[in-house]
Amino acid sequence: MALAYDPLFITSDKSAMDVPSTPPPMMLTQDELKRIAAHKAVDFVESGMVLGLGTGSTAKHAVARIGELLRQGKLENIVGIPTSKKTQEQALSLGIPLSDLDAHPVIDLSIDGADEVDPHLNLVKGRGGSLLREKMIEGASKKFVVIVDESKMVKHIGGSKLALPVEIVPFCCKFTAEKLRELMEGYGCEAKLRLGGEKGKAFVTDNGNYIVDMYLEKDMGDLGAVSDAILRLPGVVEHGMFLDMASTVIVAGELGVKIKNKHSSCC
Ligand SMILES: O=C(CO)[C@H](O)[C@H](O)COP(=O)(O)O
Structure with a gap:
């Protein structure tokens, strides 16, 4: 019989992090791990909150869960601020009331979600492709919870x-x-203009902009200095480094869920 995955087993401090939370469970797909992290994050949601709704295959599980809890009457008076048109569509389809940063x-x-998370x-x-709205909305948040499967954890x-x-x-x-x-x-x-728009043209963001994907061979070292230098270039709107913004990162892996909090997370 396959061993049950125990998402309730959480490690949240440094020493505990090295301890396997359960015996190796049945193999979970990456999407199942994403869903587990997302559902754990939604445990932080309370009735009456204004919520930033992320974008991507992990965040969509969180949005779906919020919609489910609203439908069940377990959450009330939620207002969602979507970080993309795609998330806006999903949230509307689930009956999540929406607003924006102006209001x-x-x-x-x-x-x-995130593509990479360092220690x-x-x-x-x-x-x-939704980094600009994500950075605006997540930067305006009292708490920013990032949800990832363990493949997203990197050294640099x-x-x-x-x-x-x-x-x-x-x-x-x-x-x-x-x-x-x-x-x-x-x-x-190597800097490549992202394609994927109509007829093989450039990918266009929700803000009508383009994206350049920068493939780097070496670590950037002083991330703050690199961030400032990129933002000083005329023509640049925003970049995808989110420095010192996450309050908590929830990592779902084959051995369980780890919760890493800001200031207690590092190596
Ligand atoms: O930043 C994002 C979109 O702009 C996503 O959060 C990030 O790409 C992670 O996506 P996924 O959850 O699909 O792996």
Whole structure:
């Protein structure tokens, strides 16, 4: 008989983190791990909250769970602030009341996925293309809970050969992409305009912008300095490094769920 996965077994302090939470359970798919992390995050949601609703295959499980609890009457008076048009559609289909940052400039809790998480809880986000709205909404949140499966945990963000996304204005996008490449040359950077729009054209964000994916060979070192330098380039709107923003990261893995809190998370 397969062993049951025990999502209630949580490790949340450094010493406990090295201890397997359960015997190896049955193999779970990556999507099942994402759902487990998402449901755990929704435990933080209380009636009356203004919620930032994230984007992506992990966040969609959290949005679905919030919709389910509303339908069951276990949550009331929730207002959701979606981080993308896609999430807006999902939330509307579930009957979650929606608003925006103009009406609700302070958000109680945001829940969202991430592409990479380092030991200091710095993140890379935006491989799904919603980094600008995510950063605005999650930056306006009193608490930002990140939900990931364990494949997203890295030693250094941006150094995994996966892309660091940068949102840029469409005007002379090749020029801006080249400026980004030059800026990041010291890290072995290749800068590619993201495709995937209509007829093989550039991918267009919800804000009408483009994305340059920067593939780096080396760790960035001083992330704050790199962040500032990228943001100083004319034509750049925002980048996908979310530094010092996450309050909590919930990591679902084959051995259980780990909760990492800011300031108690590091190595
Ligand atoms: O930043 C994002 C979208 O802009 C997503 O949160 C990130 O890409 C993670 O996605 P997924 O949960 O599908 O792995």
